[in-house]
Amino acid sequence: MWVFIVNPAAGNGRGAATFERLQKTLAYQQMQVQYYYTDYEGHAEEIAHSLITNPDVTAVIVVGGDGTIHEVMNGLGHHKLPIGFIPGGSGNDFARGVGIKGCPEEILESLTHSEELSPYWLGTYRIDDKKERYFVNSMGIGFDAATAHKANHSSYKKLFNKLRFGTGSYVLALLQVLTTFKPATLEITLDGEKRMVENCWLISVGNHPYYGGGMKIMPNAAIQPDKFSVLLVHSLPKWKVLALFLTVFAGKHEKIRGVELLEASYLTVTSNIPIHIQIDGQTTTCMKSEIKKGDDSVSVIPSK
Numbered sequence: 001m002w003v004f005i006v007n008p009a010a011g012n013g014r015g016a017a018t019f020e021r022l023q024k025t026l027a028y029q030q031m032q033v034q035y036y037y038t039d040y041e042g043h044a045e046e047i048a049h050s051l052i053t054n055p056d057v058t059a060v061i062v063v064g065g066d067g068t069i070h071e072v073m074n075g076l077g078h079h080k081l082p083i084g085f086i087p088g089g090s091g092n093d094f095a096r097g098v099g100i101k102g103c104p105e106e107i108l109e110s111l112t113h114s115e116e117l118s119p120y121w122l123g124t125y126r127i128d129d130k131k132e133r134y135f136v137n138s139m140g141i142g143f144d145a146a147t148a149h150k151a152n153h154s155s156y157k158k159l160f161n162k163l164r165f166g167t168g169s170y171v172l173a174l175l176q177v178l179t180t181f182k183p184a185t186l187e188i189t190l191d192g193e194k195r196m197v198e199n200c201w202l203i204s205v206g207n208h209p210y211y212g213g214g215m216k217i218m219p220n221a222a223i224q225p226d227k228f229s230v231l232l233v234h235s236l237p238k239w240k241v242l243a244l245f246l247t248v249f250a251g252k253h254e255k256i257r258g259v260e261l262l263e264a265s266y267l268t269v270t271s272n273i274p275i276h277i278q279i280d281g282q283t284t285t286c287m288k289s290e291i292k293k294g295d296d297s298v299s300v301i302p303s304k
């Protein structure tokens with residue numbers, strides 16, 4: 001039995017529209033299917049968790065955005081249920097990262113014919129002293145998280161989503177945050193090596209290159225078991241931070257002085273004041289975070 005977890009609200013209704021299209025296909029009608037719509041934040045995680053002990057589940061297909069896949073991965077944990085993804089969100093960086101392309105009908109067709117599974121290594125994080133959780137795409141601390149927070153809570157996000165230009169709200173929020181943001185002094189350990197980073201704009205950690213709806217923020221990130229890509233931006237004047245984000249879509253920002261592209265499998269970041277943090281695009285604040293590459297992989301159904 002194939003289980004669909006659908007976030008109808010993802011992408012400002014695109015999740016629901018995508019699933020309606022899938023239901024009309026022959027591929028869908030020929031599958032043995034059970035589907036669930038999510039009703040609230042955290043619901044996808046609860047549904048996914050309830051599937052772990054069900055021996056009839058062949059695979060879980062997620063229709064939604066990055067927030068939905070984040071919840072499903074946390075609900076399933078390292079239980080080896082194959083996971084397929086059909087983008088229905090506004091950013092869809094997970095789809096970009098794992099190379100999912102095409103219209104929903106093509107993706108479903110391809111998922112049903114896929115014979116092999118691709119391993120995908122999640123990261124784990126713990127912020128302050130809360131429970132450890134998984135992240136799927138990336139985490140960011142500082143300026144990018146403050147920008148994501150502003151975009152998520154903006155009145156214009158809905159409008160940009162309607163126009164199918166989710167990145168527009170991120171760019172507008174970025175310009176707003178840039179005028180007031182103050183870089184912080186952070187204590188960072190990278191695989192046990194401690195350093196104080198003054199005037200730190202941001203630290204980003206990624207399982208693949210994409211962030212914010214297609215920005216290639218960590219151009220050298222590859223899906224792999226041992227290391228994350230880590231982007232550190234510090235000691236830059238504001239105009240250079242703007243230049244950085246203008247070049248980021250092309251992945252050329254690594255040439256800017258004050259931009260470091262590193263690798264690590266274990267990081268800690270400590271601040272003496274609460275700072276913004278984003279986890280797969282969802283934001284909060286914290287003073288301490290601990291980030292690790294997960295030991296085990298989940299199985300993603302590839303679609304070509």
Ligand SMILES: Nc1ncnc2c1ncn2[C@@H]1O[C@H](COP(=O)(O)OP(=O)(O)OP(=O)(O)O)[C@@H](O)[C@H]1O
Nearest residue numbers: 009010011038039041065066067068089090091092
């Ligand atoms: N029925 C619902 N109504 C409103 N919100 C929901 C519902 N079901 C789930 N959610 C919440 O919607 C949020 C956004 O979902 P998701 O991230 O998948 O879409 P998106 O933000 O449009 O896409 P992306 O993250 O790729 O930009 C999630 O945090 C989820 O908890």
